[in-house]
Amino acid sequence: MPQSAxxxxxxxxxxxxxxxxxxxxxxxxxxxxxxxxxxxxxQRAYVVFRDRQGAWRALHDACPHRLARLxxxxxxxxxxxxxxxxxxxxxxxxxxxxxxxxxxQQIPAAACVPAAAVREQQGMLWLRHDDSDPSPAPAAVPRIxxxxxxxxxxxxxxxxxxxxxxxxxxxxxxxxxxxxxHAGVRGGxxxxxxxxxxxxxxxxxxxxxxxxxxxxxxxxxxxxxxxxANRVPARVQFLxxxxxxxxxxxxxxxxxxxxxxxxxxxxxLGPGRCRLLYRAYGNGWSWRDxxxxxxxxxxxxxxxxxxxxxVVQGQAASIASMQESLAQRWLPLGSSDVLVLxxxxxxxxxxxERSDFVGLQRRGPDSHRxxxxxxxxxxxxxxxxxxxxxxxxxxxxxxxxxxxxGTLVLIALAAVTSGGWRxxxxxxxxxxxxxxxxxxxxxxxxxxxxxxxFQDPCQDLVR
Numbered sequence: 001m002p003q004s005a006x007x008x009x010x011x012x013x014x015x016x017x018x019x020x021x022x023x024x025x026x027x028x029x030x031x032x033x034x035x036x037x038x039x040x041x042x043q044r045a046y047v048v049f050r051d052r053q054g055a056w057r058a059l060h061d062a063c064p065h066r067l068a069r070l071x072x073x074x075x076x077x078x079x080x081x082x083x084x085x086x087x088x089x090x091x092x093x094x095x096x097x098x099x100x101x102x103x104x105q106q107i108p109a110a111a112c113v114p115a116a117a118v119r120e121q122q123g124m125l126w127l128r129h130d131d132s133d134p135s136p137a138p139a140a141v142p143r144i145x146x147x148x149x150x151x152x153x154x155x156x157x158x159x160x161x162x163x164x165x166x167x168x169x170x171x172x173x174x175x176x177x178x179x180x181x182h183a184g185v186r187g188g189x190x191x192x193x194x195x196x197x198x199x200x201x202x203x204x205x206x207x208x209x210x211x212x213x214x215x216x217x218x219x220x221x222x223x224x225x226x227x228x229a230n231r232v233p234a235r236v237q238f239l240x241x242x243x244x245x246x247x248x249x250x251x252x253x254x255x256x257x258x259x260x261x262x263x264x265x266x267x268x269l270g271p272g273r274c275r276l277l278y279r280a281y282g283n284g285w286s287w288r289d290x291x292x293x294x295x296x297x298x299x300x301x302x303x304x305x306x307x308x309x310x311v312v313q314g315q316a317a318s319i320a321s322m323q324e325s326l327a328q329r330w331l332p333l334g335s336s337d338v339l340v341l342x343x344x345x346x347x348x349x350x351x352x353e354r355s356d357f358v359g360l361q362r363r364g365p366d367s368h369r370x371x372x373x374x375x376x377x378x379x380x381x382x383x384x385x386x387x388x389x390x391x392x393x394x395x396x397x398x399x400x401x402x403x404x405x406g407t408l409v410l411i412a413l414a415a416v417t418s419g420g421w422r423x424x425x426x427x428x429x430x431x432x433x434x435x436x437x438x439x440x441x442x443x444x445x446x447x448x449x450x451x452x453x454f455q456d457p458c459q460d461l462v463r
Contacts, residue, residue, distance in 0.1 A: 021129040022141050024265045024277050027156040028123050030387040036080065038071035041129055043270045046116055047071040048125070049091075052078030056118040057091035058127055064095075064111055089113050122147045123156065124277070142239070144281075146259045151283035153290070157301045158277050159382040161309070163316045165242060165266040165274035166347060166358070171312055172244045172264045173236070173343055175213055176336035181307055187300050196335035204342050206350045208238040211339060238343060241351060242266040259283045271356070271369060272316070276305070294388040302378050319358055320368055327360045396442040403435035 023041045025048075031037060037048045038061055045061035047070040059080065061071050068084040075081070079088045079096060088097040095111035117128040119141055126141050146152055161168060171177075176197060182188025193215075200212035213234050232248040239245065243265050250258035260282030267275040278301060322329060332341055341360065348359025355366040383389040410429035414422050 022119070022126045023129050023267055024124050024126050025267060025275070026125045026385070027158060027277070027279075028120060028125055029156065030158065030385060031125070032387070034075055036071050036073065036075055038069065039127060040269045041127065042268050044129070045069070045071075046127060047080060048118060048127070049075050049080060050078065051091035055091070056120055056125060058116040058118045059089060059091075059093050059113040060116070062113070063087055064113060070113070087111070091115070123154070124279075142243070144245075144261075144263065146261065147281055149259055149283065152259050152281055153283065153285055155280040155289075155294075155297055156278070157298050157382075158275060158385050159302065159305055160269065160273065160275050160376075160385070161305065161312075161381070162273060162376060163309075163312050164272055164356070165268040166343075167312050167316050168266040168274050168276060169238070169242065169244060170340055170343055171308055172266075173238065173339040174337075175236070175339065177308075181311070182304055185300070185303060185307070187304060196333075197338075198335075199338040201338055201342060204346055204349070206240060208240040208346065209342050210235065210237045211342075212236075213339075236339065238339075238346070240346065242268075257283075293392070295386070295392040298382065298386060298389055302382055305381075306378070317370070320370055325361050325363065326358065330360075392442065396439045400436055400439035403432045403439060406432040407436060 025039045025041065026037070031048075033050050033054070035049070039046045039048050039058070046058045047061040048056060048058045051057050059070060061069050063070055063082040063084065065082065065085055065087055068082055070080050070082055070089070073081045073083040076088065079090050081088045086097070086099045087095060089112070090096055093113035093115040095107050095113075098107055098111065101107065119126045119128075121141050121143065147154065176194075179189030179191060179194040183191040195215060198214055202210045213236060214231070231253075232250055233252050234246070234248050236247075237243075237245045243263065245261065245263055247261040250256060250260075261280070263277075263279040263281070265277040265279075267277065269275055319326070326344060344358070344360045347357050348362055351357050352359065352362065352364070355364040356369060357364045358367045383393060407429050410425050410432060414425035414429060417425060
């Protein structure tokens with residue numbers, strides 16, 4: 001994970017992310033205005049859509065008629081039409097049409113769907129996970145002031161992961177693994193820089209905790225820049241129960257105008273499943289970063305998460321199968337595991353009502369649930385949720401098909417042509433073959449599958 005930065009005073013006070021039941025679930029750039037989206041949060045499903053006025057709305061994803069999923073239906077004039085029998089519901093959940101009603105028969109009063117509040121803020125969509133009051137509560141949705149700076153640019157990325165959200169939070173708080181697990185990867189670390197870390201941990205409260213971090217003097221960090229006098233102080237904050245925020249205090253080195261940071265939202269989907277919403281932000285991007293297509297940046301982020309995936313899944317399975325507490329089995333180091341220990345203590349003190357929590361000393365009754373060793377491919381984890389990667393996949397499939405057809409036609413023409421035209425056609429055929437190869441490589445990267453010359457690796461993935 002790349003080191004992030006941001007001056008604390010520029011962000012202002014931030015409330016706990018889900019303190020009033022708000023969950024971030026998508027970046028607006030990835031959502032089309034005329035589609036239905038199924039959103040799962042803590043095993044509760046919603047259908048999200050835009051109404052006639054263009055406002056985002058959310059209903060429970062179950063038709064009151066026969067409990068069919070409304071997200072399998074279609075959006076008709078800002079209303080959700082159930083695929084099964086055609087019942088239609090507006091943004092408030094009221095039933096507006098039932099095709100099967102007899103003449104003069106009224107729509108039953110019970111034919112309605114519970115609604116949930118949705119709010120769009122700073123390019124993200126948030127859903128209020130509280131049925132008791134569907135009205136929006138703006139103060140409950142955290143706002144990072146730096147994102148409102150006109151010079152600030154973001155890199156947004158979302159991915160589903162096959163393990164619980166608490167393991168994701170622990171993973172992104174584990175700063176020590178970056179130089180080892182992600183050595184040599186752009187956006188990762190360098191093995192030579194692995195070493196002890198100095199932490200300045202504040203109090204652990206219900207709202208979370210904040211800490212400073214950096215290389216410990218004499219700890220084997222060879223890069224002088226890592227310990228230079230002008231090093232920007234790094235900070236990290238865990239905002240309960242699912243946001244990890246990294247930044248560097250540029251004001252401390254006389255550059256208060258600089259902005260850079262990393263927001264990592266861990267959203268629980270269900271047992272052993274979570275979603276990561278990743279947002280890197282700043283105003284000091286290089287020209288390469290500014291020009292790099294979004295889907296290429298997502299490829300790097302997918303690679304980083306995939307490197308951790310098997311390790312975290314194995315860790316989750318080991319913890320689920322053991323009978324002892326973490327305090328009995330772990331061998332933590334004060335020079336690397338301070339944030340992880342603080343998070344597990346937070347779980348034990350403030351999240352113990354959740355039946356599957358695992359603290360240092362105690363654990364919930366459902367924490368022994370076996371973890372499935374499932375590793376879905378990149379398409380199912382990321383691409384299907386990402387507008388940029390889906391568009392790149394579609395373009396690559398068209399380029400591959402056209403390039404393959406062009407190669408065959410040009411080779412055939414070259415075989416029956418003489419003179420200079422033969423060489424021109426053959427050369428153009430080689431370029432077309434190179435287009436096919438490039439499209440194959442892109443499809444491999446996007447879908448996480450092996451491509452072949454005469455078989456589209458995404459044929460069963462893209463409708």
